[in-house]
Amino acid sequence: DAKTTQPPSMDCAEGRAANLPCNHSTISGNEYVYWYRQIHSQGPQYIIHGLKNNETNEMASLIITEDRKSSTLILPHATLRDTAVYYCIVRVPTAGGTSYGKLTFGQGTILTVHP
Amino acid sequence: DTEVTQTPKHLVMGMTNKKSLKCEQHMGHRAMYWYKQKAKKPPELMFVYSYEKLSINESVPSRFSPECPNSSLLNLHLHALQPEDSALYLCASSQDGTGKVYQPQHFGDGTRLSIL
Numbered sequence: 146d147a148k149t150t151q152p153p154s155m156d157c158a159e160g161r162a163a164n165l166p167c168n169h170s171t172i173s174g175n176e177y178v179y180w181y182r183q184i185h186s187q188g189p190q191y192i193i194h195g196l197k198n199n200e201t202n203e204m205a206s207l208i209i210t211e212d213r214k215s216s217t218l219i220l221p222h223a224t225l226r227d228t229a230v231y232y233c234i235v236r237v238p239t240a241g242g243t244s245y246g247k248l249t250f251g252q253g254t255i256l257t258v259h260p
Numbered sequence: 261d262t263e264v265t266q267t268p269k270h271l272v273m274g275m276t277n278k279k280s281l282k283c284e285q286h287m288g289h290r291a292m293y294w295y296k297q298k299a300k301k302p303p304e305l306m307f308v309y310s311y312e313k314l315s316i317n318e319s320v321p322s323r324f325s326p327e328c329p330n331s332s333l334l335n336l337h338l339h340a341l342q343p344e345d346s347a348l349y350l351c352a353s354s355q356d357g358t359g360k361v362y363q364p365q366h367f368g369d370g371t372r373l374s375i376l
Contacts, residue, residue: 177362188264188350188367189303237330247316248365250302 149233154255157227163220165254167233175237178209178216181250182229189210189232189250192218223258230255263287264368266351271373275341283334283351292334293365294326294360295350303350309334341375348372 150168157163169178180192193200193207195216200207206219220227232253264285273279283292295303308316309328322323322347325337332350348370355363 179362182296186369188352188369189365190367191364194362194364211263230302241337247305247308247318248303249305 149251151231151233151254152249153252154257157220157256157258159222159225159258159260160222162260163223163227163256165218165231165233165256166215167218168213168215169233169235172213176235177237178207179234179236179248180205180207180218181232181248182227183232183253184226184229192231198219207257213218219257221227223256228256228258264351264353264366266349266368266371268371269309269369270372272339272376273338274376275343277341278337278339280338281336281349281351281373283336283368284332284340284365285353286332287353287355287366288327288331289353289355289366290331292328293352293354294336295352297348297350297355297368297370298368307336338373341373343375346373346375 148171154222176197177194181189182192183189193202193205195207195237196215197209208215209256230253232250234248267282271279293308294306296306297303306320307326312328312331317346318326323340327335327337350367350370352365352367
């Protein structure tokens, strides 16, 4: 699986958009970009994933550059409850013909949302 | 509230004790996972079960023994642990379809284990 690079920490004001970058310059053609987050004292939570098109769901938007070497997770209106560690993971979606498999977490970005 | 339930939430044990961590899900998922997370570090995969069969063991020491008695339950049996095994142990589950649609993992909130 391709390696990812994320800034160790970021700050954001409540109500503003939080833009979390991720570099994955060695990504291969069949690898997807996944985002999870981990709020303090909780298990990780899936946010969103994508291959090459921009994706949006009720939690966030994912913008992937045309060359797929980097991506940005956007939380459009950050709240205090969005304070968490955000993990960007790159991997193939299936393993051995099934869709389960190993998630390799990097160090992630600690996002702190301030009042 | 998480859909994956882990018990106990906290566990303190001596190095000679035998204990078990339990994980339960009722989402009909057929893949279940154990992760270990040290303080201020990301989670690391330990084991993956698919359809109640062990499919991935990430070279975990034998003092950790996983068990999947049915599709809803996952246990992690602990014996003769070392102080460095103190960590947060996370359980996760996902659907295990054969399609290419990604099926995210759902995590419990973990068992915080302390070895004296």
